[in-house]
Amino acid sequence: MTTTLLAKPSSPPLGRLVRAELHRVLSPKPIRYGLYALPVILLALAVSAFAGHHTDVAAAWRAAEAAYRTYAKEAATRPAGSVESLSPREFFDDPRYLMAKASFVDLRAVLSALSLAALVLGVLSGGADWSSRVMLTLTAAEPRRTRLFLTRGLLVTAVATGVAALTSVLFVPLLLGVAHFKGSLDGTDGQYWTVLAVVGARGAVLVGLMALLGYALAMLTRRTATALGIALLYLVASARVVQEYAPGLAAHQLSGITFAVLNERLLMETDRTTCFGEAACLAMREGTTATTAFLALAVHLIPVVAAAWWRFARRDVG
Structure with missing residues (x-):
């Protein structure tokens, strides 16, 4: 009597798995088109900044003095002490592009937008193969599910x-x-470039972790639309809920975390009074550090990643 032994399916070499998964991460058309468009978008932003500034400082001072005269005439008609005493300097808006200040604002805006795009990238990378049922084939080819989960997550x-x-x-x-x-x-000067490099490095780490969050969320829900819906609901609704019931947590939302990570003012000892948005102002007033912000992000990230791994590694994928 002949006994037939069924061999366990073997895992592909790690190098081949990495190459295959990298191709899978970059293959969706929205991701490829977004990468192609990114240099064009950056160039368009630079052109917009170029067109929106000029070097005619004298004209700007004349406009400031005219605005001041208008203000002074109106102030003269009011009771003494009821209006603030100002000078033309308070009405002056420098028309030049001041690299030492404006570059941080522009870089923060770009990296903030990239963090949202990375969240979507992670969701697409983690959810696409569930709706198409390709995940069944992938887990058959790579029976070591933890390795597959970690490989794709780290690549994203x-x-x-x-x-x-x-x-x-x-x-x-x-x-x-x-x-x-x-x-x-x-x-x-040297301090400026050091701080700019630090902010850029922080932003890169933030964007990567946001992609991992989106990936884990999609792997947990196993549906792209559901993961996107949860992310959108959190981003839109949580700000209102926190503002109403727990304003002290505003700096620990994703918007507050993003601002704190990309905030250069704590490093450059500049004016902290100018801010826009409740989360941004709270982070500015309280001096939320990047370390605190990354710890807050870990509170968002670790439970989702752990739950996604457990469900993928321990539960049926069918």
Whole structure:
């Protein structure tokens, strides 16, 4: 009597798995088109900054003095002490692109947008193969589910981090060109460049972790639409709920975390009074550090990743 032994399916070599998963992460059309469009978007932002600034400081001072005279005439008609005493300086808006200040604002805006895009990238990478039932084939080819989960998750994180770092490398020289022709490079000393590099590095890590969060959320729900819906509901509804019932937690929402990570003012000892948005102002007033922000992000991230791994590694994928 002949006995037939069924061999366990073997796992592919790690190098081949990494190459296959990297191709799978980058293959969706929205992701590829987004990567192709990114340099064009950065160039368009630089052109917009170039067109929106000029070097006619004298004209700006004349406008400030005219605004001051109008204010002074109106103030003269009111009781003494009822209006604040100002000077033309308070009405002056420097028309130049001031690299030492404006570059941080522009880089923060770009990296904040990339963090949202990375969340969507992670959701697409983690959820697409469930709706198409490709995940059944993948788990059959790679029976070591933990290795498959970690490989794709780390690749999604690495791709998002690398794109964010490359974005900073490409965007800063464009802003330098704007400042050279339409602004000023005053204040761009060694401290400025050090802080700019730190902010860029923080932003790259933030973008990578946001991609990992989106990936884990999609792997947990096993549906792209559900994961996107949860992310959208959190981003839209949580701000209102926190503002109404727990305003002290505003700095620990994703918006507050993003601002704190990309906030250069705690490093450069600049004015902390100018801010926009409740989460941003709270982070500015309380001095939320990047370390605290990353710990808050870990509170969001770790439970979702752990739950996604447990469900994928321990539960049926059918």
